Amino acid sequence: MHARRSGDRPGGTTLEHAIARFLTYLTAERRASRHTVDAYRRDLEQLARFAREKADATAARKAAPARGGAPAGGEAPAVEGLDVLLLRSWLGSLARTHAPASIARKVGAARALLRYLERRGEVDKNAAAQLALPKVRRPLPTFLDVDAAAEVMEIPGDDSAEALRDRAVLEILYGAGLRVSELCGLDLDHVDLRPADRASVRVVGKGNKERVVPLGSHAVDAIERYLARRDELADPKTGGRDPRALFLSRRGARLGVRRVQDLVHRYGALGAGRGDLHPHALRHTCATHLLDGGADLRAIQKLLGHASLATTQRYTHVSIDHLLKVYDAAHPMARKRSPA
Numbered sequence: 001m002h003a004r005r006s007g008d009r010p011g012g013t014t015l016e017h018a019i020a021r022f023l024t025y026l027t028a029e030r031r032a033s034r035h036t037v038d039a040y041r042r043d044l045e046q047l048a049r050f051a052r053e054k055a056d057a058t059a060a061r062k063a064a065p066a067r068g069g070a071p072a073g074g075e076a077p078a079v080e081g082l083d084v085l086l087l088r089s090w091l092g093s094l095a096r097t098h099a100p101a102s103i104a105r106k107v108g109a110a111r112a113l114l115r116y117l118e119r120r121g122e123v124d125k126n127a128a129a130q131l132a133l134p135k136v137r138r139p140l141p142t143f144l145d146v147d148a149a150a151e152v153m154e155i156p157g158d159d160s161a162e163a164l165r166d167r168a169v170l171e172i173l174y175g176a177g178l179r180v181s182e183l184c185g186l187d188l189d190h191v192d193l194r195p196a197d198r199a200s201v202r203v204v205g206k207g208n209k210e211r212v213v214p215l216g217s218h219a220v221d222a223i224e225r226y227l228a229r230r231d232e233l234a235d236p237k238t239g240g241r242d243p244r245a246l247f248l249s250r251r252g253a254r255l256g257v258r259r260v261q262d263l264v265h266r267y268g269a270l271g272a273g274r275g276d277l278h279p280h281a282l283r284h285t286c287a288t289h290l291l292d293g294g295a296d297l298r299a300i301q302k303l304l305g306h307a308s309l310a311t312t313q314r315y316t317h318v319s320i321d322h323l324l325k326v327y328d329a330a331h332p333m334a335r336k337r338s339p340a
Helices: 015-028 034-067 084-094 100-119 146-154 161-175 180-184 217-227 257-272 279-292 297-304 314-330
Strands: 200-204 210-214
Touching: 015 034, 015 100, 034 084, 034 100, 084 100, 146 161, 146 257, 146 279, 161 180, 161 217, 161 257, 161 279, 180 257, 180 279, 210 297, 257 279, 279 297
Parallel strands: none
Antiparallel strands: 200 210
């Protein structure tokens, strides 16, 4: 990266200040989710710490002969210092302790920051664009077969308000393929249960993009039964409850992501012997079963709210792998003949 003349911007822009403005841009203009912004913050603050340590080390080497020691601390690193040599040095340090997927994510964060600064004329070019991404082998999505999924849905079997809520949560995660954050963000007025054969839920997904997702008969029945008992979930002292949230905790607050993760873990272990089951696995299961049932990839993409069809196409590999296993187990020509 070519450094700008000092007269262009006296003192330059510090990297920390640039990161803070970029995060504000993601939140206010791009309307990125809190999780996305937090991930960018962690990765870019790590880059800023590395840049400062390198700058301090350089200053210490220059000062040592004259002063007999290192200065207490150098100036804050400027964005002009983010050249390809520094970035490659950063990635080299990460390679010792981070997986390729983590490194690829951090490269993406650096690219996004520098792209933002380049558009505003604060750097001459995006040095991170010259970095080669490590090869990342994405694991195939985890999913349940149809019988196992049905068993998990049946586990919350009693008629308590919490059990009815849990059944509705599981049915929506599996039946509608929602992300756990989307499910927890559902309000009462997001659900339209009439007529039953056209029931749907309005979902606010990534990037605050809204989509309408159909609900199957099992999900509709589970939601109706839960709503009949929803008022029982209230603060034991005040009787108060969140007036908008569809799913409530036992104390009447909006049900949180961690609580949903915990209940999916529990019911996965009880129903399918899968203590590692998580909400996203039910989303994967929904997509895989739709594909196995003949659904069009474009329709599944729209249902799940994927921005790219490439993301949805991952499920074709899952289905082909499943098909090959069925073939190997069932087709007589798939088995090797024993020698005579």
